[in-house]
Amino acid sequence: MKQTYCHTLVIGSGAAGLHAAVQLRRRGIDTLIVTEGLRKGTSINTGSDKQTYYKLGLCGAEPDSVFAMAAALSAAGGMHGDLAVAEAAGSVQAFAHLVSLGVPFPHDDYGQFPGYKTDHDPARRATSTGPYTSRDMCVALLREVRRLGVPIHERRSVTSLLVSGSGTRRRVCGALALEASGGWQAYRAENVVFAVGGFGGLYAASAYPACQLGGIGLAFRAGAAGRNLPDSQYGLASIRPRWNVSGSYMQGVPRLISTAADGRSDEREFLLAACDDPAQAYSLLFLKGYQWPFDARRAEAGSSWIDRMVYDEREVKGRRVFLDYRRNPAGFLFDALSEEARSYLARSGATGRTPFARLLKLNPGAVAFYRERGVDLAGQPLEIALCAQHNNGGLAASLWWQSVNLAHLFPVGEVNGSHGVGRPGGAALNAGQVGGMRAAEFIAARYAGATLADGAFAASLANALEAEREYAARCRCSGWSWRACRHEFQQRMSRHGAHLRHAAGLERAVAEAQAQVRRLEREGCRAAGPLELIKAFENRQLCTAHAGYLSALAYSVRSGVGSRGSSLVMDEQGAKVPEDPAFRAQVLETRCSKGHGFRHRWQPCRPLPAAEFWFETAWEAFRRGAIPAQT
Known part of the structure; x- marks a missing residue:
């Protein structure tokens, strides 16, 4: 069996794991990445109509602050206030780092980064590079990982985290992995950055890329605590390919049809069977573009009624559901839509005679995405379902992204359960970047030495193997x-x-x-x-x-x-x-x-920190090495 030593092992190669590896290597930490594949995982394979990145406002006269952003992050409840402040404060540094690596976030002549409002956000903090923001991030971060010479072991599937010690002294000390050839490989490490992504493999109806399974079960089996596991996000997505049908896909107001199991016979426009007002039904369908995630508050009389109707057709009645852009839904009258829908479509010039014409005007890239994957929206319907899309919960970690009960384990990215009941759109990408940065800072300051005894690792490996x-x-x-x-x-x-x-x-x-x-x-x-x-x-x-x-x-x-x-x-x-x-x-x-x-x-929940923020006090603590704190 092969054995490899590295000071800090990064498991996973999404945007969060890659950023952690970059920050660790820059701080002089011997780092190695182990991954099933650089082209696997959510970050490199996913996106949306306009994939959002959330950060502090950096444009115009609209006031913003770390605490204002932290309040927005934690407004839905179920989130520790100090974690919200850390994610808000770190957003500027993390965003600037991505810009410095060449991620093409748009800016104006003055160097300002204009923003827009996203869901659960009262300010204009959101930005985007288009439908593939997380992919653009991965490409830039991977380029930097390679420039820094961080070794990458691909085609490895981790089967166990290695753990030594007992009680409050339990810690991770590496991982055991299977190679694609069937051989075992052991990794000995002082620290493990756990960047395995979300729970894509747990659901039959999943918006995650098929190659993204998630690995939180590895941490559970090692004894790591979870946080807020019931809080997740679900939304409408196409099945083949897996892709969120948010934004313009709904704002084009397509037909929503169901069929028998063969996908062709017994076609029905089922919305009007539950709502006798076409204008109301189609105005709610338009709103699904803005309000894409299923929201319990909107489930009865709001836009999430659409999600419930889709779910009922598929799961209760056993039928298949499609978006159809080829012709207008029954009873559709542009002038009968809500003022919000009419105004948006008119100002966008999207008043075409068919849903496809409206979609093409709103977002030609949305049409091209499916065409490139063998689905011509001008000529065929698109099958959809209500799918699992994101887990706000995950592993429980500290202010420095270390597991609360398993030392030297640092969950970063979606597997970290820092979010609460809800979150602003794009906050997950920011949290992954901030988490990787803070984990690296803590490791370099507090865990840079060698503390793992040979015997402890050998015993852990023998038991696991x-x-x-x-x-x-x-x-x-x-x-x-x-x-x-x-x-x-x-x-x-x-x-x-x-x-x-x-x-x-x-x-x-x-x-x-x-x-x-x-x-x-x-x-x-x-x-x-x-x-x-x-x-x-x-x-x-x-x-x-x-x-x-x-x-x-x-x-x-x-x-x-x-x-x-x-x-x-x-x-x-x-x-x-x-x-x-x-x-x-x-x-x-x-x-x-x-x-x-x-x-x-x-x-x-821990509240937003109430301490007085005084420069001289913070400066003194920083100079004597009290930051990062030992938590």
Whole structure:
């Protein structure tokens, strides 16, 4: 078995992990990146109509401040105030760094960076490079990683985090990975930056790229705590290819049709079956462009009614749903649309006679995106579903992005659960950049030395390798296909762990999930060769993760949180359970026990810091090395 030493191991090669590697290397830290592939993951493969990056306002006379932005980040509740301040304060440095690397954020003649308002944001802090902002970031960051000479090990799938010590002295000390060829590789490291992305592999209906599975289950199995797991974001997305149908895709006001399972017969425009006012239905459809994520507050009389209708057609009635730009929806009259819709389309010159003409005028790139992937919106409908898109929760970490209970583990990017119930659009990209920067700063200041004993690493590796080989042996003899295993938990998550939540259904789902985890540990799932063995190990951590998420969701519903954010809680009679706003002042922490069960507890949100900010005091602390603080 191969063994590799590096001071700090970065697992994952998305925008957050790449930025962490850059900042670590610049600070003189021996760094190595291990990844399934540089072209895999969410950052490099995803985007939207206009993919947003969120940062402090840097244009015009409109006032802005770190605390104003922090207040916007935490306004929905369920977010620690000090983390909001750190993300707001770090946004300027992180954004300027991306600009310096050549990411083409637009600026004016004076060097100002104009912004626009995004969802959950009262100011104009949002910016964009177009539909591929996160890809542009990855390209620039990877170029810098290579310039700095950071080694990258591709085609490696991490199967376990290595842990040593006990109690409050538990720490990570590396990772164990499978190569695509089937060989094992061990990594010994003082620190692990965990940049594995969001939970794309947990859902059957997912807006994530198919290659993005996520790896939070690895951290749960190592004992790392989670935070705010029930708080996620769901929205309408195309199925093939997977892409958010936000912005102009909805503002063009296409037909929304459903068909029988063959995708052709029994075509219906189902919105008008539930709403006898075409103008109202199509005005709400237009608003889905602005208000893309499903929002419990808009689920009954607002734009998220559209999401509910799509979900009902697919999941309850078993039909397929499509956007059709070829002709106007039944009863469509431009002049009957809401004033907001009419004004926007008229000012944009998008008053064409068909949805396709309006979409082409609003955003020709949106049309080109699908054409390049074999879908001609002028001649064929586009299949959609209500999909999991982002997890606001994730792993629980400190002000310096270190796990709260597993030392030397630094979750950055979407896997870090710094967000609350809701967040401004683009805040996740900012959080990933700030998190990578702060983790690197802390490691260089506090964890730059060598503290890992040879014996501790050897014992951890031996135990992990024995367990992995035993699981692999069970998989080679299993009669349970990895596809069937994955299909089971993905269907369970989309049915019970998405936007629509019922207490009784969740309790059943938790029991079923725990039974599946036990079966997988006992039997494994069939692996006929090296690539299938990787799938089997992916299933193990994903199955653990889905049990953790469902357990947290059930606990949240039992606690009486009610409907909030992107989740709609229904009672036994099918009525909406209202939100209890008292929970906005709390975060939910989740921990995994040795038997792969989960425990949960509510903790009060830390408020925005109230300390007096005085230059001389901060300067003195900075000079004597008290920053970063040992937290």
